[in-house]
Structure formats: C-alpha cells, structure tokens
Amino acid sequence: MRAIDKKLWRELWAMRMQALAIAMVIVSGVGIFIMSLSTLDSLFQTRENYYRDHHFAHVFASLKRAPLAVAKRIEAIPGVDKVETRVVAYVNLDVEGFDGPVSGHLLSLPDHSRGLLNQLYLRNGRLFEPGHDNEIIISEEFANAHGLQSGDKLHATINGRRKALTVVGHGLSPEYIYQIAPGAMFPDYKRYGVMWMARKPLASAYDMSGAFNNVSLTLTQGANEQDVIDRLDDILKDYGGIGAYARKDQLSNRFLSEELKQQKTIATIFPIIFFGVAAFLLNVVVSRLISLQREQIAGLKAFGYSDFDVGLHYTKLVLMIVSLGIVIGIVAGIKMGQGMSNIYMTLYSLPFMTYVLKPQVIVTAALISMSVAVLGTLYAVRSAARLPPAQAMRPEPPAIYHSTLVEKLGLQHWFSQPSRMILRHIERRPLKSLLTTLGISMACGTMMTGGFQEGAINHMVEVQFGMSRTGDLTVIYTEPTSARSLYSLQSLQGVEHAEAFRYVPVNLRFEHRSYRTAVSGIPPRGELMRLLDANLTIIDVPEHGVILTDYLAELLQIRPGDMLTLEVLEGQRPTVQVPVVGTAKEYLGVSAYMQRSSLNRLLKEGEAITGAWLSVDDRYQKEVYAELKGMPRIAGVVEQKSAIRAFYDTIAESVLFFTFISTLLGGSIAFGVIYNSMRIALSERNRELASLRVLGFQRGEVAYILLGELALLTLVAIPLGLLLGYGLCAFMAFQFDTDLYRIPLVLGINVYAFAALVVIASSIISAIMIWRNLAHLDMVAVLKTKE
Numbered sequence: 001m002r003a004i005d006k007k008l009w010r011e012l013w014a015m016r017m018q019a020l021a022i023a024m025v026i027v028s029g030v031g032i033f034i035m036s037l038s039t040l041d042s043l044f045q046t047r048e049n050y051y052r053d054h055h056f057a058h059v060f061a062s063l064k065r066a067p068l069a070v071a072k073r074i075e076a077i078p079g080v081d082k083v084e085t086r087v088v089a090y091v092n093l094d095v096e097g098f099d100g101p102v103s104g105h106l107l108s109l110p111d112h113s114r115g116l117l118n119q120l121y122l123r124n125g126r127l128f129e130p131g132h133d134n135e136i137i138i139s140e141e142f143a144n145a146h147g148l149q150s151g152d153k154l155h156a157t158i159n160g161r162r163k164a165l166t167v168v169g170h171g172l173s174p175e176y177i178y179q180i181a182p183g184a185m186f187p188d189y190k191r192y193g194v195m196w197m198a199r200k201p202l203a204s205a206y207d208m209s210g211a212f213n214n215v216s217l218t219l220t221q222g223a224n225e226q227d228v229i230d231r232l233d234d235i236l237k238d239y240g241g242i243g244a245y246a247r248k249d250q251l252s253n254r255f256l257s258e259e260l261k262q263q264k265t266i267a268t269i270f271p272i273i274f275f276g277v278a279a280f281l282l283n284v285v286v287s288r289l290i291s292l293q294r295e296q297i298a299g300l301k302a303f304g305y306s307d308f309d310v311g312l313h314y315t316k317l318v319l320m321i322v323s324l325g326i327v328i329g330i331v332a333g334i335k336m337g338q339g340m341s342n343i344y345m346t347l348y349s350l351p352f353m354t355y356v357l358k359p360q361v362i363v364t365a366a367l368i369s370m371s372v373a374v375l376g377t378l379y380a381v382r383s384a385a386r387l388p389p390a391q392a393m394r395p396e397p398p399a400i401y402h403s404t405l406v407e408k409l410g411l412q413h414w415f416s417q418p419s420r421m422i423l424r425h426i427e428r429r430p431l432k433s434l435l436t437t438l439g440i441s442m443a444c445g446t447m448m449t450g451g452f453q454e455g456a457i458n459h460m461v462e463v464q465f466g467m468s469r470t471g472d473l474t475v476i477y478t479e480p481t482s483a484r485s486l487y488s489l490q491s492l493q494g495v496e497h498a499e500a501f502r503y504v505p506v507n508l509r510f511e512h513r514s515y516r517t518a519v520s521g522i523p524p525r526g527e528l529m530r531l532l533d534a535n536l537t538i539i540d541v542p543e544h545g546v547i548l549t550d551y552l553a554e555l556l557q558i559r560p561g562d563m564l565t566l567e568v569l570e571g572q573r574p575t576v577q578v579p580v581v582g583t584a585k586e587y588l589g590v591s592a593y594m595q596r597s598s599l600n601r602l603l604k605e606g607e608a609i610t611g612a613w614l615s616v617d618d619r620y621q622k623e624v625y626a627e628l629k630g631m632p633r634i635a636g637v638v639e640q641k642s643a644i645r646a647f648y649d650t651i652a653e654s655v656l657f658f659t660f661i662s663t664l665l666g667g668s669i670a671f672g673v674i675y676n677s678m679r680i681a682l683s684e685r686n687r688e689l690a691s692l693r694v695l696g697f698q699r700g701e702v703a704y705i706l707l708g709e710l711a712l713l714t715l716v717a718i719p720l721g722l723l724l725g726y727g728l729c730a731f732m733a734f735q736f737d738t739d740l741y742r743i744p745l746v747l748g749i750n751v752y753a754f755a756a757l758v759v760i761a762s763s764i765i766s767a768i769m770i771w772r773n774l775a776h777l778d779m780v781a782v783l784k785t786k787e
Helices: 003-014 016-053 070-075 140-146 199-205 225-239 251-292 294-302 307-347 359-385 389-393 417-428 430-468 485-490 550-556 596-603 618-629 640-684 686-694 699-736 749-774
Strands: 059-067 080-086 088-094 102-109 121-125 135-139 153-158 161-172 192-198 211-219 473-482 495-510 513-522 546-549 563-568 575-584 592-595 608-616 634-639
Touching: 003 016, 003 307, 016 251, 016 307, 016 359, 016 640, 059 225, 070 080, 070 211, 070 225, 088 618, 088 634, 102 153, 102 199, 102 634, 135 140, 140 161, 140 192, 161 192, 192 199, 211 225, 251 307, 251 359, 251 430, 251 640, 251 699, 294 307, 307 359, 417 430, 417 699, 430 640, 430 699, 430 749, 473 485, 473 618, 485 495, 485 608, 495 550, 495 596, 513 550, 513 596, 546 550, 546 563, 550 575, 592 596, 596 608, 608 618, 618 634, 634 640, 640 686, 640 699, 640 749, 686 699, 699 749
Parallel strands: 102 192, 135 161, 513 592, 546 575
Antiparallel strands: 059 211, 080 211, 088 102, 088 153, 121 161, 135 192, 153 161, 473 608, 473 634, 495 513, 495 563, 495 608, 546 592, 563 575
C-alpha cells in the first residue's frame, strides 16, 4: 500500500464521526430513492401480472336486463376479443354476532369455473358443487373482518326473500382490489363484502334466466377503445345501459393508478433534497480538510506526487464516505421497499406482491450519489491539486474582519464581547453561514411532510363528513322509486330526520371537454347534506341551474354563467342544457348538484328518489338496522361513523410508515448538517479557542462562542425551514390532486412544532458531543510559534 493511501485511511478514521454523519445523509437519499422506485416497480409489476393472469377486462358496462342473444352482437363489434356476461346484485346480509348494517355485492360465476374475465383468485376453499344453489365464495377481506371460514353460514335478503348461504371459500378479484360499497367513500370490510355465486340460482332469484345485467370484454391489440365503447353503448341503450367505461376509469384500478403516480412524485422530490444536502456537507468538509492540510499537500508534491495523485487522493476520500452511505442505503432501501410493498398489498387487496428491485435502480442511486458528491467537491479538490508547493508551505492568510452590522448601527454596547465575536464570524463567511442555514432548514421542511399528510386527512374527513354530509346512515334503493317511500323511513322508531336524494349517472360536456360522473338531486336547505363554498360557508341550492364541485369545474374549464350539457345515461337518456350557477368545495370525488325537484322535472319522471340520508338516535340504531334489512327495495346501508373508522384503520399503517420515514430522514439531515458544521467550526477555530482558554476564558465561555454561532444559525433556519416545508407540502398537495380526492393544504401548529423540536433536539445532541471535545483543547500547542 502506498504511503498516500495509508494517509487516506488515517484521515478517514480521524474524521469518522463526520464521515458517518455525511454517510447517513447519503443513506437517506439512496434509501428513499430505492424504496420509492422499488415500491413503484413492485406495484406496477404485481398489477400487470395479476391483471394478465386473471384476464382483467378492458371495458365494463352495466344495464337493466338484456337477453343472452345480445352477447353475440357485442362479440361482433370490431376490436372485441372476449365477452363475458354476468348477473350482479346488491343484497343485505345478516352476519351472526354483528349488529351493524352489512351489504354484499353478488356476482355470478359460470358452473365449475372461475370465470372467463375478471377471474376469481381462490385463496382457499373450493368452487361450487353442482346442484348446491346456496353456496357462495366471499372476499378475503370480508371473511377476515368477521372471522368467517368455509362451512359458516350467512343470511341474505335476495330479491325480497331471506336465504341462508354457505361459505365454501375465500377469494379475490382484480376487479375489486379497492372495495367500496355504493354510496360510500371508503372501504369498510365489516359492512361491505364482494361475493360470488353460481349463475343459475342467482339468475333465477332475479328473473335473469337467459339474461344478464352486466358485461365485461377484452379488446384485440390495436383496437380503438373509444369506438368499441360507443358501439357498445348503442347496443345496450335499449336495455337500460348506463354507459360503458374503460379500464382506466374502473374505480379500484384508478385508486391503484393514482398511488403509482404518488410514488413517482415521492421518488423525485425527496432524493433531490438529500443528495443536495450531502453535496453541501462534503464540499464544506473537504474544503476545510484541504485548508488544514496545506503543508501536507506541499510535502506530498515535494516527494514527487503529481497534481493528479493529490486530486485522486481527496476524491477517493469523498467516494469512500459516499460508498459507505450507498451500501447502507441500498440495504435500508430494500427493507423499506419490502415493508411499503407489503402495506400496499394489504391496502389494495392484492393476492400476492412481486417485489421488484431492478439493477438499474441500484446503479442509478449509486451513480447519482457519487456524481453529486464529486461535483459538490470538485472545486475544492481541484484547488488542492493545483496548489503550488511553495504557496502550500505558507500558512493560510489570516481572515480580515470588518465592523459588523451591529457595530455600524452603534448597538455593540448591547452585546458582550463573545456575542460580538459570534456575529463577526458569521458575517466574515456569509456564504458558509447561508449554506449551513439552508441545510438545517431543509431538514426542518422534510419532517413537515409526514405530519402534513395526517393533518390533511383529518381535515378532509372533518369537512366532508363533519360539515357537509352529517347524516348517520345512507340508504340506497335497488332502483329509483317514488318519493313516498321516504315516509316509511321517517316512520321508523329512532329516525330523527330523513332527506331523500336522486342520483343520476351523466356525461357532462362543455365545448370539447367532457367528464362522466353523476348529478345528485338534493333538497334545498338540507340539514344532512349541505354544499360548502371555498370558505366552507353553506351554499343554498338554487331552483334552476347546477352547482359543480370546484375541481370538476376546473376539469371542464367552465365558470358560473356558462351553459353545461347533461347527457343522461339512464331511462330515456335525454340530453339537456343547464346553466352553471356556482361551485362547491369537496375533497372526495367530483359531482354536480341540483335541487331534486328540478332534476326530476328535467328527467320527466315525477318525484323519484334513489336513496336517503338518515339521522338516527344512537339508542335505536340496532332496531333501525333490523327494519332496513327487511325492506326488499333497499340494496344497502352505509353507516357513516363506521365507514370513517374503517378508513382510518385502512390508511393508518401507510401514513404512520411514511411519517416515520420522513421523520427519520429529516432527523438525519438535521444531525448531519449541524454536527458537521460544529466539527468544522471547531477544527477551524481550534487554535483561536485554545488561545482564549490560555487568556483565562472558561470552558463555558469558549463553548458559548463556538456553539452560540450554530445556535443562532439554527434559530434563523427554523422559520426558514417552516416556510420551505410549507412550500414542499403545497407542492405535494398540488401533485396529489385528482378527481378521486384532493389533499388540502392544512398544517396545524403541531406539525410546525414537531419539525422545530426535532431540529432543536439534533442541535442539542450535537452540542453535547462537541462539548466533550472542548475539554481536550491543546493549550500548550497554541503557545508555540507556528512557522
């Protein structure tokens, strides 16, 4: 081993704590880069494998009833590959030992088959046996929520008749990786389950023998998807079709697709921050190391080492620190990626998770880390390599101090001599002070992102269900029915108030833009359903015109006063124009709202309703549930409080995991920046501080001069970091906005306080570690003449 290489290992050991702090920042950047991209690739690959192996359809459509002969016409559409018709129905369920409302979605399966399209993934159990018309397979999440095993029985109200059903297996489907009941916003596996039943008994129960009310199809390669959808709509419109839609608009697939987009955003934002901070730290450390080793550089060149050898020496030092961070970061990133992937497997009801770690992800992380490190230290290394020996033998020119701003303003009498020393040192090197402050502020801002998500979700739920939709139960009818049926709901003991609504699927058009959603007919000045404006003030629904959610108005680029075209997708399918009279603030989904009576007039159908919101006395909830289950026209009941609880239970693990990661990584930045800054300041001012001790300054006074500078920079960095964190959270909220949900930019005082406290704690820990070094200042060495 050459002497210069031995010197390298000695230097690395001497600065081991600084190197470790820098390496931890590299670990954070590499770790979150690998975690995000490997999770993204794993989710994408798992989805593709699942969809391909289980033949997930490309186009879906629901209708009232059509004879099986219509399937031949659908198969004849150019571009259609496979077609599968089904019978589907919503039923109320009774689960032994559970008193709350439970609804189920029954789907037919062909005899002795898992289906042609959207194939069932049978986790355990068996398929249906011939002649057994009471057997069902239930979704795995629903089974786990209630502890149901093969052989257990459920009671369902099927087309007004109570029937005992026997569980014979647990299954999953690519069609229901995100299971939401009709009228609900969140998955609630205790109160909603997907079930499969043999086609013959299900069709017989709903008078669908030789008929179907749902169809799925796949397309040939190169087929025009929109053309197929248009032709399918033309065929089904005479059979009560409500509009076909493509896989990209299928609800559960869309939730997973949005999650993939979010992972891509995270993989872009956070590594940039960590790699940028690492480059800053390495530049500062290497610059100071070179400054302290001027005489050594001159000696190396005097012994025949070239400029290239000297430059390579310091480059190796940088790369060794970075390599340590890369190795640990790869391991940490793989572990975090596997953990995050498993969370998503549970969250999205995936039967398996194919963890994918592409070699190019690791190579890219390593190359980015090394490139950023080398570029960050390029100027310092170049300066060392080109330093002439004769010049390197001379000591570094002493710093030139000027009057500080405090002194120019005549305020120096308000500050002690040590305090003026702190201010002079900060002003003498403004760029270094600025970069240190910026590094600490980045740490503070990063930690705000975890708390931001939790607060934003709480605000979404509070606005959507605490201020806008305040009912206890949502009752969904099997089909539009007379408004007189509301009286039967109001008459139930325990029902304090009831409000009916009419839900109509529509295609909205404005100029060349269109969007498929629904118009909700709601009562004016309702108590259980209230529209809110941007200031969360209640909006009265006018008698004429439509109110759009603000995000939908942005999608259509329409403003109040413009005329909106409504293409109704059920019944007689009329096309009408209505004026837009305002916008409403909602965070979940997008919709349009009208007065129910106005919507009924447009549809020329009389006083029809689709469902109702109920306010129920807590003392009578069980009795109300029991009555609702026995009503044949009711397809399902959603309990708002339980749905919200289920939502929190569902997302809690993923939000807590992300909060933990952002806190850990933010803390590593804070400690890395602060500790390295203190160590560098100590090495720079070691002779000066030891001289002060010789002159009679106490250890505490010397510590005040050294640590006071970093404390002042930290205090300046915290508000800057809070501002930076606000901007980062705003960017994330903007990137995460979709028509499925919008993330509000809501930051509580606890988010700011936690970020600031972590930075302060990092500063205190670093100060304690530096305090020990101050006890070993060499006061004898400073008395010797420095040549």
